[in-house]
Amino acid sequence: MKRTISVMVGKGSVNHNSRKFHAKNTDPERSDRNVEYCNQDIREVYHELFDESLARYNEKQTRSDRRIDNYYEKICSGKQEKPFHEIILQIGNKDDMNVMTENGELAAKVLAEYVEEFQKRNPTLKVFSSHLHMDEATPHLHIDFVPFTTGSKRGLDTRVSLKQALAVLGFKGGTRSDTEWNQWVAAEKEQLAAVMQRHDIEWERKGTHEKHLSVLDFEKKEREKEVTVLEQEVDSLEAESAALAGRIAENRADIQGLDEVREEAEKVAEEAVERSEKAERQVKVYEKELDVIKPVMESIDRELKEFRGKIEDTLPPAATLERAASYRENKAKPLFIKMKNKIAALAARLTETMQELKAVKVENKELKEDNNLLFSDCNDLFKENAGLKNIAFMFERVVRVLGEDKVFMAVRQDEERERMEAERNRTEQAPKKKSVRKNLERAKENVTAREAEKSKKKSKSRDMER
Known part of the structure; x- marks a missing residue:
């Protein structure tokens, strides 16, 4: 059996390779026959390969504009190197x-056996995505890899370089048609041919293999627009997911902060309710005292009226031959002074009690107003908390629909924007939190001031009684 070998440069659509979307030439009902050998996030690969080298490079820089924050983004935005490469291998054709x-x-x-030794044979080509497709017309293999070199004297000591990665493998370019890449592809064809030989398939060499490439290659130009549109839709969904994830991450932090503020507000509100109830109980005590004092004062008033007409019955009798001046100074006048002081003390006590009663009623009213304000703030916090929990539920639904890996990969892409949004959200939330805390502090100050004034009045009242 003779069969051709086709090797082409792939476009590098990892989403297409992993079948996150299907092109027209695929049969989704046969996609379960596809084989995924590896599918690692390329950003993770860059972290594994280059983070230590990047740290060493940045430490040597004396100018901040020469430091590299994200090596993957730098390679993507540059023109010297591609962030990764893809080859597609196929045996024979659809016929x-x-x-x-x-x-x-x-x-x-055969392709499965070939790919098993690919990484060992090419240690400077880090494979992060490899798929065998069985849902198209002809079986074919996609291999995506990051070429890198170590010990570099320019830039990072470990950096992306296809030319140097192939040179380490022994492929050095010559003429325009004899480049490192062409030499390496020819060598890989020989490796695939050796595997084919073990299965009694002979490599049919031809001058050109253009007409023997897969259906994907034949329809490449017609499907490029379709694939581009689908990738743009995927990127758009990832961007939306990243934005939503950023908002959720910040809102989850806000939920925790608002919960703390809400708990504090509830605590202060409970204290205010307790003080209000205590004040109401005190009012009832004062009212009872007033009920007791009122008949006493009425009785005193009656006794005073009667006293004016019965002075002779109230005053002690004069001694035999006692002089009038002596009687007035020694008996009548001390009695009148004693009665006057007693009446004045009772009147002052009554006035003080009435003032305290009035103050307690005012304090009770203020406590109720503070209590209503705190409960209003608590209700606002409850509503905001419920809204944030709805957003969190939406995020969990996005994770279920798009997949956890895809969502959090998008989040990592949007780290810088997340930081900026978080800063802006904190700035927007600060006035509201400040207002709630201000209300709490004002309520505490009002209660403390009233208690201090009440204590002062009680102390003054005790002094008068003494």
């Missing part, structure tokens, strides 16, 4: 190795 035939199964088996 002689169709995926629905036994030959198609044999081709898949």
Whole structure:
């Protein structure tokens, strides 16, 4: 059996390779036959390969504008190197190795054996995504890798470089048609041919393999627009997911902060309610005291009226031959002074009690107003908390729909914007939190001032009684 070998440069659509979306030439019902050998986030690969080298590079820089914050983003925005490369390998074509035939199964088996040794054979080409597709016309293999070199004297000591990565493998370019890449592709064809030989398939060499490439290659130009649109839709969904995730992350932090403020407000409100109830009980005590004092004062008033007409019965009798001046100074006058002081003390006590009663009623009213204000703030916090929890539920739904890996990959892409949004949200939330805390502090100050004034009046009243 003779079969051709086709190797082409892939576009590098990892989302297409992992079937996050389907092109027209794929059969979704057969996608479960596809094989995923690896599918790692390329940003994680860059962290693994280059973070230590990047740290060493940044430490040497004396100018901040020469420091590199994100090596992956720098490579993507630059023109010297591609962030990664992809090759697509296929045995035969849709006519002689169709995926629905036994030959198609044999081709898949050969490609699976070939890919097992690819990373070991190419240590400077870090493979992060590799897929065997069985849902198109012909089995074919996608391999995505990051070429890197170590010990570099320019830039990072470990950096992205296809030319140097292939040079380490022994491929050094010559003429325009004999580049490092062409030499390496030719060598990989030989490796695939060796695997084919073990399965009794001979490599049919031809001058050009253009007409033997996969259906994906034949329809490449027609499907480029379709794939581009689908990738843009995926990127848009990832961006929306990242924005939503950023808001959720910040709102979750705000929920915790608002919960703390709400708990504090509830605590102060409970204290205010307790003080209000205590004040009401005190009012009842004062009212009872007033009920007791009132008849006493009425009795005193009656006794005073009667006293004016019965002075002779109230005053002690004069001694035999006692002089009038002596009687007035020694008996009558001390009695009148004593009665006057007693009456004045009772009148002062009554006045003080009435003032305290009035003050308690005012304090009770103010406490109720403060209590209403605190409960209003608590209700606002409850509503805001409920809204934030709804947003959190929406985020969890997005994770279920799009997948946790995809969502959090988008979050990492949007780290800088998340930081800016978080700063802006904190600035917007600050006045509201400040207002709530201000109300709490004002309520505490009002209660403390009233208690101090009340204590002062009680002390003054005790002094008068003494």
